[in-house]
Amino acid sequence: MKIPPEKQAWPLPEEDYWSTPFAEILMHHLELFPGASVLDVACGHGVPAFHIAEQVGPTGQALGVDMHPGQVLRCRATQKHHLPWLRFEQADMRALPADLEKFDRITGNLAFMFFRPERHQALKRLTGFLKPGGQIVLTFPCLGTFDSIWQRVDREMASRGLNKEQEALAEYIAERPSSEQARQWLEELAMEQIEVSEWPLEIKSGPGQAFLNHPLLRGGFLEDAYECFEDQALAHEVMNAVADDLSNFTPLLAQRCALSAWRPEE
Ligand SMILES: C[S@@+](CC[C@H](N)C(=O)[O-])C[C@H]1O[C@@H](n2cnc3c(N)ncnc32)[C@H](O)[C@@H]1O
Structure with missing residues (x-):
């Protein structure tokens, strides 16, 4: 159940010509529900964390993490007193604290390329923060880009x-991540309903x-x-x-x- 576009206070920003086209394909795959708990990694300036937090509503919870303190401060400044069930913290998504709670959904827009150097390990660790039955959706510019x-x-x-x-x-x-490699890693992690899609952007x-x-x-x-x-x-x-x-x-x-x-x- 999605909030219709005309009622959204936190739509994906139209003027963001890079993050938004990737966030759109992320949202295409992501199955949200009111009350869901969501972890958004490499949240940057808050795309799509704000948009997702609005969708899960006050009975949900959202946490955006970014490695750079400046991005976290920027998100908090944008947030002010809005969406109090959303919080931003500084953290490296490749090494989140073991006692962090588990989430219904994990998202990362334009994130997967920063999982290096041990992308497989980082993916494994991150999926460990999913609740059983939870979904992870990550986007990145894959092999073939430019x-x-x-x-x-x-x-x-x-x-x-x-x-x-x-x-x-x-x-x-050769070092750039490919969609097929990513699929293989997800299979090795025994994840289910794996979908990997590619969408060109000119x-x-x-x-x-x-x-x-x-x-x-x-x-x-x-x-x-x-x-x-x-x-x-x-x-x-x-x-x-x-x-x-x-x-x-x-x-x-x-x-x-x-x-x-x-x-x-x-
Ligand atoms: C390309 S931006 C994507 C930001 C946002 N999700 C978007 O769609 O605009 C990448 C962000 O990843 C963050 N980042 C890079 N490596 C990271 C890591 N290991 N852990 C957490 N954040 C990281 C950077 O600080 C930057 O804000």
């Missing part, structure tokens, strides 16, 4: 004979500086390409050449992956 960019960067590196940088890029690409950008400074690409994605270079002046040269050639590697597609699974009843 592949056209990585292929173009790789070609630029190859044409300049930058073997070391190419190797570093290949390592980065990011629009102009060439040159518009591409290099695009808020959704810089910091998190393009940054990783720069990190493949020891020589940052060379990195700028290569990335500028790539950015000027944008029309040859569009569309820019992120793959939104949603994982949903249920802990077996005991």
Whole structure:
């Protein structure tokens, strides 16, 4: 039973062009009920913790955790006196205190990529905080995200004979989590009703500086390409050449992956 959009005081923010499209697929999979207890990991600035807390209502409970104290303070400042059954705490989602309560639902929007380096272990630990019969839903940009960019960067590196940088890029690409790997881990954890879905999201950008400074690409994605270079002046040269050639590697597609699974009843 969902609160209809026109009655929601805490809808997913329309102007958030990254978190909201991922939160939408999270909400698509999440089965909520009034009175549910929910843990939202890597809650950031509160997407989708506020939205979920409103849905579970005053008989429910919601806890948002983030590793960075600034994010927790930001959430508390947004919350003020609203939704008193929602609280925010600073915690590392990979190492939550063993005496933390168990939840009906665990969510993490744009969270799974931060489970590294031991993603499998982190997932196992986190599912341990689910009540029997509880559901976990996580979203992340999976393998395939912005592949056209990585292929173009790789070609630029190859044409300049930058073997070391190419190797570093290949390592980065291989390290990214795939939806199939995630499914396998959930199966190994004996979770039930596992659903893994991928939803493409096109990011629009102009060439040159518009591409290099695009808020959704810089910091998190393009940054990783720069990190493949020891020589940052060379990195700028290569990335500028790539950015000027944008029309040859569009569309820019992120793959939104949603994982949903249920802990077996005991
Ligand atoms: C991409 S944001 C996602 C935030 C929010 N859920 C959203 O959809 O906008 C990632 C957040 O994960 C937090 N984070 C990263 N690693 C974490 C960890 N190990 N434990 C808890 N939070 C973490 C960061 O501080 C950041 O606020």
